[in-house]
Amino acid sequence: MKHHLILKVITKFMVGVIVLFGLYVQFHGDYSPGGGFQAGVIIAAAFILYGIVMGLENVQKVMPIWFAQRAAAMGVLVYALTGVFSIIFGFEFLNYHAISPEHPKHGQHYGIILVELGVGITVTFVMIAIYYSFAGRTPRLDDKEW
Amino acid sequence: MALTLKHLFAVIMLSGAFSLVSAMLFVAMDAVDVAFTEAAVGAGVSTVLMLATMALTVRVQKETKRTILFPLVVVCLVGVLLIYGTLDMPNFGAFDSPAQLHLGSTYLSITYKDMGIPNVVTGILASYRGYDTLGETVVVLTAGLGVILLLSGLKGRKDKE
Numbered sequence: 111m112k113h114h115l116i117l118k119v120i121t122k123f124m125v126g127v128i129v130l131f132g133l134y135v136q137f138h139g140d141y142s143p144g145g146g147f148q149a150g151v152i153i154a155a156a157f158i159l160y161g162i163v164m165g166l167e168n169v170q171k172v173m174p175i176w177f178a179q180r181a182a183a184m185g186v187l188v189y190a191l192t193g194v195f196s197i198i199f200g201f202e203f204l205n206y207h208a209i210s211p212e213h214p215k216h217g218q219h220y221g222i223i224l225v226e227l228g229v230g231i232t233v234t235f236v237m238i239a240i241y242y243s244f245a246g247r248t249p250r251l252d253d254k255e256w
Numbered sequence: 257m258a259l260t261l262k263h264l265f266a267v268i269m270l271s272g273a274f275s276l277v278s279a280m281l282f283v284a285m286d287a288v289d290v291a292f293t294e295a296a297v298g299a300g301v302s303t304v305l306m307l308a309t310m311a312l313t314v315r316v317q318k319e320t321k322r323t324i325l326f327p328l329v330v331v332c333l334v335g336v337l338l339i340y341g342t343l344d345m346p347n348f349g350a351f352d353s354p355a356q357l358h359l360g361s362t363y364l365s366i367t368y369k370d371m372g373i374p375n376v377v378t379g380i381l382a383s384y385r386g387y388d389t390l391g392e393t394v395v396v397l398t399a400g401l402g403v404i405l406l407l408s409g410l411k412g413r414k415d416k417e
Contacts, residue, residue, distance in 0.1 A: 139375065141373065143289050144288075145377070148289060151292075151296035151297050151301060162304065179404060182400055183397060186390075193390070206383060215370070215371055221383065222373065222383055225390075226378070228393065236400030244309065247308075
C-alpha cells in the first residue's frame with residue numbers, strides 16, 4: 111500500500127479518534143453501554159487498521175510484539191490482584207467493599223473500574239497479538255494480487 | 257449470486273457486510289453492548305484475520321463437480337426449524353417473559369442501591385458475577401496464547417531441525 115495517500119491521511123486521523131472512543135467506552139462503561147471487552151476490541155481495531163494501511167513493520171514500531179504478548183497477561187493480573195487485594199484486607203475474593211470499607215458504594219465503583227480495566231487490557235492486547243501472528247506469516251502482497 | 261461466488265475476497269467482504277448489518281439489528285433491538293462487539297469483532301477483526309488467511313492460502317475456490325443442491329436444502333431446512341423454534345419464545349420486550357420476572361427484576365432494583373452506578377449490565381458483569389468475568393478474561397487470554405503458540409512457534413522448530 112505504498113501509494114494510497116488518501117487512505118493513509120484518513121487513517122492517521124481516524125486512529126486517534128477510534129482510540130479516544132475506545133477509552134470513552136472503557137471508562138464511561140458504568141454509565142453508558144460498553145465496558146472492558148467492547149473497549150478492548152475497539153482499541154485493537156485502531157491498531158489493526160494502522161497495521162493494514164501503514165504496514166506491519168510500522169505498527170510494530172508503535173506496539174512491539176513482545177509488549178502486546180506480555181501486556182495481555184498483565185490484564186488478567188490486574189483483575190486477579192484486585193481480588194487478592196480484598197482477601198488481604200479480610201474480605202471475600204473480589205469483594206470490592208475492601209477498597210473503601212467506610213463507603214461500600216465507592217468501593218464497588220473503584221473495584222468495577224479496576225476489573226474492567228483488566229478486561230480491557232487483556233482483550234486489546236490479545237486481539238493485537240492474534241493479528242500479529244496471522245499477519246506476520248503472510249507473504250508480502252502487491253496491490254495487483256487482491 | 258452469493259451461492260455461486262468462487263472469489264474468496266468477495267465472500268469475505270460479504271460476510272463482513274453481513275456482520276455490520278446484524279450489528280445494526282442489535283442496535284435496533286437495544287442491545288448496544290452486543291452491537292459494539294459485533295461491529296468491532298465480526299465486521300472488523302475477523303474480516304482482517306480471514307483476509308490474512310486468504311493471503312496465506314488461495315484467492316479462488318477450487319472448481320468442484322459436486323452440486324450445491326444438497327447443502328442448500330439442508331441449510332434451508334435448518335433455517336425453517338430454527339424459525340419454528342422461535343415461535344415458542346415470548347414476544348420481543350414482553351414484560352411477562354421469564355427473563356423479566358425472576359432475577360432480572362431483582363438486579364434492576366438492587367444494583368443502583370448497592371453500587372450507585374446506572375448501568376446494570378456492568379454492575380452484574382463486574383461485581384455480582386465477578387468470578388465469571390475473571391474466568392472469561394482468562395479464556396480470552398488462553399485463546400490468544402493458543403493462536404500465538406500455533407502460528408508463531410513453527411519458525412523456532414524449523415530452525416532447530
